[in-house]
Amino acid sequence: MRYDIVTAGPEDFAAAVPDLAHVLAACVANGAAVGFIPPLDLDAAAAFWHGQEGAVRTGEKHILLAVTETGRIIGTVTLALAPQVNGTHRAEIAKMLVHPDARRQGVAASLLKRAEQVARSKGRRLLVLDTREGDDAERLYARLGWQSCGTIPDYALNGDGTSHTTHVMYRQLPPPPAGLMIEHSHPDSPDAVPLIDALSADLAARFGSDGRGGLAGWDAVADRSLFALARLDGVAVGCGAVRPFDGEVAEIKRMYAVPGSAGVGAAVLSFLEEGARRLGYRRLLLETRWANDRAVSFYRRHGYRLVPNYGTYQGRAESACFGKIL
Ligand SMILES: CC(C)(COP(=O)(O)OP(=O)(O)OC[C@H]1O[C@@H](n2cnc3c(N)ncnc32)[C@H](O)[C@@H]1OP(=O)(O)O)[C@@H](O)C(=O)NCCC(=O)NCCS
Structure with a gap:
């Protein structure tokens, strides 16, 4: 499978929403812990993405897309720049999603590498995220050099009313070449x-x-x-x-x-x-x-x-x- 990683610009973000909604809904249906409880229908998923448009326009959020040769979006990740005046060196990784039928081909790794480049180009050198303990994503982040800060029990709810522990992680981006x-x-x-x-x-x-x-x-x-x-x-x-x-x-x-x-x-x-x-x-x-x-x-x-x-x-x-x- 060939795909390209692109940043959804303010002018074409709305056109990406239907595909993004499909990816989000499919991931939630597949059990992902990404802020929602299943079932998540396509309208609700699309409403979530439409809600991101303002932050994309202001540049606070950079939403990266993995797009196949046929133009289908198969994965996405959001880089949210910390808005605090004392956090201008920091950003958060969120909504790291790859459609279940496009997994285990390096799509997430490519998206994260690109997110790091965008972060660096925006002067951000510290990235943070949280991810459900034991998920595939935890291995992915560790493989890409993320460090663990530990876990928070009872952090978010599952579809069946139980709760799960989240793993808090960070990555300090390597500085540009010394000298x-x-x-x-x-x-x-x-x-x-x-x-x-x-x-x-x-x-x-x-x-x-x-x-x-x-x-x-x-x-x-x-x-x-x-x-x-x-x-x-x-x-x-x-x-x-x-x-x-x-x-x-x-x-x-x-x-x-x-x-x-x-x-x-x-x-x-x-x-x-x-x-x-x-x-x-x-x-x-x-x-x-x-x-x-x-x-x-x-x-x-x-x-x-x-x-x-x-x-x-x-x-x-x-x-x-x-x-x-x-
Ligand atoms: C976590 C997630 C984003 C990973 O996406 P992905 O595109 O499958 O990730 P990658 O392909 O980069 O890596 C996944 C695995 O495939 C392996 N892989 C990568 N390319 C491969 C290839 N060409 N052939 C075989 N295996 C490959 C990786 O080594 C990795 O193996 P591991 O899980 O044993 O460590 C995806 O599972 C997902 O969307 N999960 C639901 C949402 C979620 O939980 N997001 C995280 C929120 S914090």
Whole structure:
């Protein structure tokens, strides 16, 4: 079974509700302890998800979906950012659900890994959750590095009126690579030029075009633009740029991480997103090549969704355009 992990954006969350309701109702019918007591009918399940729309819109909750090639949602997990002013580094994992007929294929593990990436990109480094003692989920979390804080007896009710113990768990996300610093810079700076040359050479060798045209006429220090340089122990290892596109929309350009520098691309992207947010942008666009499958999966992993080809990329079948609401 092939599936993709995507973040349900505010604009398309409502369309996901019927499938989400099916997954939730099927899990509850199958005995899951996820806030409901069976029987849970589809209308009640849909009402629950509709109730999440506001938090998705404000960005307090990020609902990730596992979607098959045919467009069916088979699993979901919710990342709820702690709203407290002293909890801006923390988030909760909730509604970790995989449809009973799609289990034991790694769907939950993929959803949780992606939730961790989203958490990191939102500056969250501590994740918490609770799960019924003895459930399959407890093994899943332990396997993925979650620590146990212990149990709370009599925590929630079962369908037959008895109650069960819950297991409280947490996970501290590993910090980005030690010695990695991201700073504001300029594409013409002595450290950035060799990186951009390496990126251009790599693109030209793999796809026949070096992508330099994309920055033609761009002034990197112009109002509402940003160029980021990543250094690992002082050595330049990655870069990326944000430039204005249209009003509240900006475009990401010249993303590059030196091969073998794990975590650099993610750190640059998160720096650019944060910077774009501060510059008043609401949405980011970017273009890559379909043939650049590493880049396509990198952007998807970081919550970018396929959008119709925009601007100069319209009508170019080789171009893959992605967008993300900030
Ligand atoms: C818990 C739950 C989310 C796990 O979903 P899942 O997609 O089956 O999880 P995974 O596939 O990642 O892992 C489940 C098992 O399948 C195994 N597995 C993963 N990929 C596999 C594959 N390709 N082939 C065979 N086994 C595989 C894993 O090793 C794991 O084994 P284990 O249970 O013996 O440790 C799912 O059972 C569920 O929805 N339960 C009901 C809701 C619930 O309780 N949610 C938790 C609330 S806190």
